[in-house]
Amino acid sequence: MKITLTITRRKLTEILIGLVSLFFASGVIATILKYLWPSTVKGTANEELKIASVDEVPKGSAKKFMFNGKAAVLLNMPAGFRAFGAVCTHLGCIAYWKPDENIIFCPCHIGKFDPNTGAVLSGPPPSPLPAIDIVAKEGAVYALKWKDPDYVRSISFYAGAA
């Protein structure tokens, strides 16, 4: 049995343009996702997780990381290192360190959090960002566990992370 497949030059050109477009679109989407959700450091429950070397996060700066599958942020404040879950307690957007205002900022509805305590400073978030116990040793900062696992379990956006 012989099967003959005919394809016009126009159809072949459309297919090739479609494949090239798909190739470039997937690269752009992957780059955007990687930027929004860095996966350089991952953690699972109750494991000591190296977040950064001390030199990597100088005073007044921050580093995003993943902890128990959730976005988190390490801050080096004048009083020392702090770490919080960065998933906003309002509707789950990702908050980030905003050094010019000295706040952790959620861009979705202008939620503002205290970078020392995670407390809500203003905006609609109903509760503070959950704190992460950390330790600095041998020139690096490690995440240990959620400071208050019961509180983490009470936040819907952190379900399963405690």
Ligand code: FES
């Ligand atoms: S989701 Fe963060 S302020 Fe609304």
